[in-house]
Amino acid sequence: MKYALIWPAIGLLSLASLPAQAIINIEEMRMDETKPGWASSSTLTFSGKRGNIREDKLALNGGVQWNRDDLQVRNLLLFTLNRSSAEGTTFSRDSFVHVRHTRQLDETIAWELFAQHQDEPLNDDYRRQLAGTNARFRVDQRFIHGYFGAGVMYEERRVVPGANVEVSREDWRFNFYLNSRYQLSDNAELAASFYVQPKASDVSDIRSIVNVGITSRVTRLFSLTLDMSYSNESEPLFGQSHDEWTYSMGVNLRF
Template identity: 30%
Template sequence: MNTLSILRKVLFFSLLWASLPAQIVNIEQLRFQRDSSRWLFQDDLSFNIFRNTQQVVDFENNFLLRYQRASHRLLLLNSLHFNFTENTDFAQSGFLHFRYVKQLSERWDWELFSQLQSDRPLQIERRILYGLGPRLSIDQKGNFQFFTGHLFMYEDDLERETGIQHFDWRLSSYVSMFYQYKDRVQWSSVTYYQPRLDDWSDWRLSFQNQLAFKLGAHWAFTVSAQLNYDAEPVQAADIPNLTYKIDNGLRIRF
């Protein structure tokens, strides 16, 4: 596969990303930043191409559209991550996420969400989630924000290789922090814990951090790191309990 052919594929799939359906999805890095605008558009892009024993292309796109009015907030998020090499087909993962947030008071919100996921490298053919629960603002003073949320979540999970289907209730708890330094540097961190309610030995844990360095009015350079652990991943060969990812990319925001 030559470089021109690879670039054509990147363009084709980047145009299609919004129509496509990651173990624990992080929406905290994409949503609650201080912005009073009614509409918010944000797109995080990362692209890598490198060669060792073969040429590898890696592309990720995380998109956010937010609408807020009075005490109501609607969020639509879409993500696509894929990579391919000269000798293998591309591996794709992604999600489509919709969330409604109702502000109950200065500190309390109520959240409802629905999500569709797919992750070929981790052999997740389809994962459909529905959830609801409270979100508490612990601190929003100055340039620092600190939140926690505890949601009940129903999961319809279909394994890709085995065809096994799971129907489970989980707790989805998280703590998230956001800090902004002189309107130039932003840091966000979130930790998720998702045990199965009828079997607490089946749990997932995720640590995710991101730094964003503002380059202009609408552009920023981002560095992201993510570490995930799944106590009981899908029943397929060579699927690890522990996965991690480090990304560099660009953010566009309007």
């Protein structure tokens, strides 16, 4: 088993804002696909304060992966659990689970099956679950160095904004994404990704997200990260905005 104390900052950003961003950038959360056998990654964070107010925050993020000896079959599990409380009362709680089966067809093409569940019961009882399949293509061209995906998924979402009121939506959606990395220097890397998910029965109903992140390695152990995302949804659920900006800056520690 391999353990990492801190997950990559881009993955942490995606998991930290599950309900606000319906699209989760799984491509940035994948584990090492080049080594056979089992691997795992986990981060447990606890913080709090005592004084005028008593506050506690707990976050658990992680993943488990199994690669067959020939690397042609891979199984991946990703999960997160966040909980925040003040004066003994929990005011925020969310969870996320994603499972994915990948079968490599040749050097550049893979076929995948996946399922996902998200919920935040204290935020209008928000829930989202989906299942789908996609083809994943490795691309190494002049301006693109990464992966392109195309597939379809069935999605269920629900929110309860008030007493005896429930807003739900069930859709078949196409799923397209492009994820690419660029080496800016010996110690700096740029990662850019784009997801778009049009509704199968009405392609004008589109959900999309653009993400750009820069990692600059200061030493062998430390690196600085900057990440920005913009998401848009033409038909959001009740009480949600059409678009959203998120950003994150931090220090990444690996050993």
